[in-house]
Amino acid sequence: MASFYTHHHHLPNVDLRRLFHRLTLASSLSILCFSLVYLLTGCCQSGIVENSDNKPTTHGLLTPYERNASAGDGAFAAQDQAQAQAQAQGGLEANSSGKEWTATRRLPQALIIGVKKGGTRALLEFLRLHPDIRALGSEPHFFDRHYARGLDWYRSMMPKALDGQIVMEKTPRYFVTVETPARVHAMSQEVKLIVVVRDPVTRAISDYTQIISKTHDIPPFESLAFKNRTTGQIDAQWSPLWIGLYAQHLERWLAWFPRGQVHLVSGERLISDPAGEVGKVQDFLGLQRIVTDKHFYFNKTKGFPCLKKPEGSSKPHCLGKTKGRTHASIDTEVMQKLRDFYKPHNQRFYQMAGQDFGWQ
Numbered sequence: 001m002a003s004f005y006t007h008h009h010h011l012p013n014v015d016l017r018r019l020f021h022r023l024t025l026a027s028s029l030s031i032l033c034f035s036l037v038y039l040l041t042g043c044c045q046s047g048i049v050e051n052s053d054n055k056p057t058t059h060g061l062l063t064p065y066e067r068n069a070s071a072g073d074g075a076f077a078a079q080d081q082a083q084a085q086a087q088a089q090g091g092l093e094a095n096s097s098g099k100e101w102t103a104t105r106r107l108p109q110a111l112i113i114g115v116k117k118g119g120t121r122a123l124l125e126f127l128r129l130h131p132d133i134r135a136l137g138s139e140p141h142f143f144d145r146h147y148a149r150g151l152d153w154y155r156s157m158m159p160k161a162l163d164g165q166i167v168m169e170k171t172p173r174y175f176v177t178v179e180t181p182a183r184v185h186a187m188s189q190e191v192k193l194i195v196v197v198r199d200p201v202t203r204a205i206s207d208y209t210q211i212i213s214k215t216h217d218i219p220p221f222e223s224l225a226f227k228n229r230t231t232g233q234i235d236a237q238w239s240p241l242w243i244g245l246y247a248q249h250l251e252r253w254l255a256w257f258p259r260g261q262v263h264l265v266s267g268e269r270l271i272s273d274p275a276g277e278v279g280k281v282q283d284f285l286g287l288q289r290i291v292t293d294k295h296f297y298f299n300k301t302k303g304f305p306c307l308k309k310p311e312g313s314s315k316p317h318c319l320g321k322t323k324g325r326t327h328a329s330i331d332t333e334v335m336q337k338l339r340d341f342y343k344p345h346n347q348r349f350y351q352m353a354g355q356d357f358g359w360q
Contacts, residue, residue, distance in 0.1 A: 102162075103162050105156060105161075106155065106158060106161060106167050107158065107187060108158060108168050108169050109166050109167055109190075110167075110194065111174065111192070111193055111194065112124060112169070112171075112195075113174035113193050113253075114172045114195050114196065114243075114249070115175050115195065116172040116173065117206040118172070118196040118198040118203060119267035119270045119271070120172050122270055122271075123170075123194070123196055123265060123277075124170045126274060126295075126307070127168070127282075129290075129291045129295055130290050130291050131290065132164060132165050132166060133165065134158075134159045134160070134161040134165050134167050135159070135167075135168045135169065136157060136158060136168075136169040139169070139171045139173075140171060141171050142157070142171070143179075143180045144173050144174060144177040144179070145173075147179075147183055166285055175195055175253075176242070176243055178252065181256040184256070190261075191261070192261055192285060193261055193262045194262075194265060195262065195263070195264050196265040196267050197265070197266065197267060197349075197357065198266075198267030200241075200246065200342050201342060203267075204225075204241050204243075204244055205240075205328060205330055206327060207239070208224075208240050209327050209328045211240075221328060221334070222331060222334050224238055224240075225238060225334065225338065234338070236341075244342060247346075247349040250349065250353075263281060264353050265277055265280070266357055268357075271305060274305045275293040306318035346359050
């Protein structure tokens, strides 16, 4: 009777032990399954990242014109902001699948350093069609006016760019500012420099035309161009004439950079054969010739090339109203004296440049 009682007294303890063992087994199985799922999921994700890293870098986040076209001189700041946002969004999307897609702000690898009224705006707009060029639309004037702000400020001005894209900006005043070559050299010894030059006489008249369009009560061109009109002595220190002394300015740059790092663009040929001149610049920058004849047409009214209708736009893109405007009328005798004045300077410049630009 006692043994029977003892046997039945221990039954609940046996059941509890069995239940405990079952719960322990179930928990172990759950942990094991969760670990397997976690490991499998992690492997899949790393496989995706590895595959994406092996894909070739693609610059087609946006069409070239969506990234680079502008609506006119007044829209450059807004355009730069929009481009930066587009690149930033593209960089974030790509960064989730591969580090190659991350867009960052970098110091420029190429500069359009001059000259004023030579065709720098046209060249910049034409180059912005290239998917591997990221260019700042406005002129930052870092090396001539804002150098004290430092390179970090300068970098913050640049548009975001992907690996393999060339960052560039244009400030025509750089070419004639005495301190600029040394400052640019301190930033980068490998930077590529582009100078758009134009017949210095027509350049000076274009410069004067822009001055009188912005400022009233400016004396006539003839009175500003001469120290003494009677003797015919030219005032070479007057800014519109001084800028045209290309040999003098180029000499300063060649004291800091080898000739091979400076590319000269003909402002006249940029109008008559834009694809040809832009093609040479693409070669100089080490880029494929993507901007070609198919991108241009000649606007007979303005006497200037325009860009053909881009994707997503209803009309062609021409430069602002200031491009191709009528120049101030200058006395022919004054024109001839200016040509005589510039002739020796031009000949020296041709020798330095290694080409004859054909200015009469």
